[in-house]
């Protein structure tokens with residue numbers, strides 16, 4: 001079945017209620033290309049964090065702009081391309097969260113990008129006139 | 142199916158380990174004649190109490206004598222006949238337990254005959270040269 | 283019949299699986315005695331997996347309740363009592379003697 | 394997502410069913426705030442039926458743990474944590490922050 005129905009693209013409203021639909025869309029793709037339960041969960045997590053960031057940081061709120069997601073199947077990997085038309089940012093400037101901190105000092109935020117980087121095999125941001133594009137690659141075993 | 146395989150008789154060792162086998166034997170009969178879950182539980186309880194009493198009181202201990210049980214199916218009732226060859230007693234002399242008592246004063250014993258009388262429709266004891274016979278009747282609805 | 287005792291901070295949970303009759307009731311009594319002899323008198327008995335309980339079993343419950351309630355030091359409560367056993371407790375007049383909870387978690391949370 | 398809060402004698406049980414993401418995490422935070430604002434700081438969170446938790450959910454857990462542990466007045470513990478969520482907690486470095494119990498009864502019994 002690998003390859004059938006790919007690439008597939010869907011556009012979602014940029015609000016938090018879309019997150020469950022977005023999860024269903026990428027889980028379906030991850031399942032079809034043969035990912036197991038935990039790999040699917042890692043993909044779901046990375047995409048959820050990326051889309052939450054788009055709504056919160058790129059658009060600065062709900063229902064300001066749309067999110068377009070494309071799933072591409074390749075022999076050795078699943079590629080997920082997430083596009084938005086909000087403000088850009090410099091991902092290199094965002095450090096990993098401090099894991100040494102005491103409970104009281106834990107910031108609690110800053111985990112999203114960290115999860116994306118840890119659980120995906122490749123993470124590429126590109127910012128151009130036609131919006132911001134995040135490419136996530138998860139390799140098949 | 143009513144009537145098929147009835148009457149059926151089985152003899153058990155007079156010890157507490159037999160109680161589960163006895164329960165299985167009478168539950169099977171009660172189920173075959175169409176009793177529902179609670180009616181089966183009432184039959185199981187009455188027979189278990191009767192056989193426990195035989196071991197404890199009629200024989201005065203485990204593995205002294207045997208217990209023979211016959212199940213008879215009739216159009217309107219299931220009849221269970223329990224026979225032992227231990228000492229006899231006077232059931233009329235046994236009063237129902239006192240249900241008014243405080244927790245501290247509750248005797249805890251004396252419930253067996255009470256359960257038998259309450260949950261069976263007919264209860265007849267007979268004592269003769271050939272042992273003691275308890276006949277329990279549970280009517281079909 | 284199987285008995286599993288689990289000590290928690292405020293109470294002990296005793297889960298019984300199988301049939302409580304004259305043959306097995308003494309083992310239930312022993313398991314409960316181990317707890318009360320350790321000076322612990324708040325006990326949850328999980329009856330969800332008990333398919334039969336005769337008067338011998340009821341007697342164990344009442345004896346243990348006497349021990350636990352003495353000096354106001356504790357209490358036996360019952361969790362997930364099957365309908366048939368509830369009918370037995372009722373016929374014996376024992377329903378007022380035991381708090382009953384639909385689930386074990388609520389029973390443990392009571393103490 | 395559904396949230397059910399049950400107050401017990403020594404702790405509150407919060408059972409969450411569904412997905413905890415940026416959209417639903419605020420409702421979890423509200424449910425937990427209701428408890429801590431009532432002066433109750435011993436909380437069991439039952440995650441057995443949670444199929445997904447993003448960093449927004451982890452943040453709620455950590456915030457509530459901060460509130461509860463302050464002044465030594467209590468603690469949040471987790472019950473029945475699904476393996477995937479455990480992996481998330483682990484990646485975030487949060488495993489040492491929460492006692493975890495296999496079942497809800499043991500978690501309630503801990504308090």
Ligand SMILES: Nc1ncnc2c1ncn2[C@@H]1O[C@H](COP(=O)(O)OP(=O)(O)O)[C@@H](O)[C@H]1O
Nearest residue numbers: 053054057058088089094109110111112113114
């Ligand atoms: N899509 C985005 N657009 C703009 N800024 C972003 C985006 N994603 C992340 N950021 C910036 O990176 C920071 C870290 O993001 P993240 O690790 O997801 O944690 P959090 O969202 O909890 O702050 C954010 O606070 C934000 O400043």
Ligand SMILES: Nc1ncnc2c1ncn2[C@@H]1O[C@H](COP(=O)(O)OP(=O)(O)O)[C@@H](O)[C@H]1O
Nearest residue numbers: 194195198199229230235250251252253254255
């Ligand atoms: N089969 C029997 N043979 C002799 N005595 C019996 C028998 N069944 C009952 N009894 C007497 O009746 C009393 C009440 O029996 P029961 O109600 O079953 O309560 P328990 O056995 O707990 O005392 C017994 O204590 C015993 O003296």
